[in-house]
Amino acid sequence: MLEIKNIHKAYGKNEVLKGVDLKIDKGDVVVILGPSGSGKTTLLRCINFLEKPDEGHANFGESDVNLKTISKKQIHEIRQRVAFVFQNYNLFNNKTALENVTLGLITGRKIHKAKAEEIGKKALDNVGLSEKYDFYPSQLSGGQQQRVGIARAVALNPDIILFDEPTSALDPELVGEVLTVMKNIAKEGTTMLVVTHEMSFAQDVANRVIFMDGGVVVEEGEPNQIFTRPKEERTKQFLKRILPEFTYTI
């Protein structure tokens, strides 16, 4: 459903993406792992054009698009089908939780307010926030804010949802509630592309893991294969530091 070919992105002299290919099918839950600076967040942000790629081609299921010459109209269309969940939630601070979720529907897609609120309330119920429709972000905990952020993305009914380290800014106790929501969404068949350091999510929910380093894809495959039998040396080095070596049961 989404195919990216040869994406390049540089900031001045610093080349962050050095030719990345990516293919995502409907229903895939793909996790991108890698050290900081590997380009994983930049890759994600290029997909919905929060960053403008220098070079590359993308195919969103219809025709091939040259990312260098893409038009504003095309970007706008792509954003209708790709939703984003941010590391620091980026909720609209001057809007309530419900308004956050419905703003894109009412103003962006011209959906009737009543229908938008119906969709919004259902989305908020699904993330466990039925009591918080009229609360402002300043009145919500980090975990609650991120769940609103996820509800906001889900309500748009996108083809694919991009998650940029969704739990990295949360207290450890709140990480669990957000991961649970993400697991439920994955179970419902949502196509997800997730940059994260939460290995449990990658091992339990993802059907594909991509390891990036230095602006390129080093290795990709099924979670079991990557975590237990990594092929590349770089992958092994990275996993050694991230995964616990042994688990004892006494």
Next chain:
Amino acid sequence: MLNYKFLVDTFFVALSGAPTAILITVVSLLIAIPLGFLLALVRINEVKFFNRFAQVYVSFIRGTPMIVQIFIIYNSVPLILATIFTKLNIKINIYDVNPIWYAFIVFSLNTIAILTEVFRSALGTVSKGQLEAAQSVGLTNVQAYTKIIIPQALVVALPNICTAITNLIKGTSLCYAMSLKEITLRAKVAANVGYNYVEAYIDIFLVYLIICIIVEYGFKLYENRLRAYKGVSA
């Protein structure tokens, strides 16, 4: 001591100049708010050429005394217009023009410069993530600004806008140098009759103070309303 009858009478004389002062303020604001906002956007987005122009413009206005700006405009604009009018054969006597028009020019130019900086700094307090989130849910940039960014920037800008307005109101007192019949000039003229300057100055002070306190109170109410979404400070 003070001549109390004069004190009270002159208060109302001074007050009679208030409509003029308020008119200059309102006209200047109507012109300066949209233009100031536009220039603020130009500065933030570093639009080629206009960015430099905006920087120089603000520096110049901020760096020169308002009273001198008034002198220059009041003395040079009539000459320029007179030459233009004679060349185009327009039969308007430039010296019949009410000085309030020059006041409109000077104070608009001034307030544009001030508001550019006010809006530029206020917009800067809204994090880039708000715009990115708005774009991600499919809003156009105009929608993002009107619904999300400007409302949040406005809360921050309000105290500075209040300062700019009270400075504007007080600044109109300098228009007495153009023989414009506003608060200061009217009271001074009344004082000239019996040499009751101290009483006149007290009354002038009071009139400006009352107008500015009313403006401040209005802003306080508005600010409290806009701040509702920020919740109770931790």
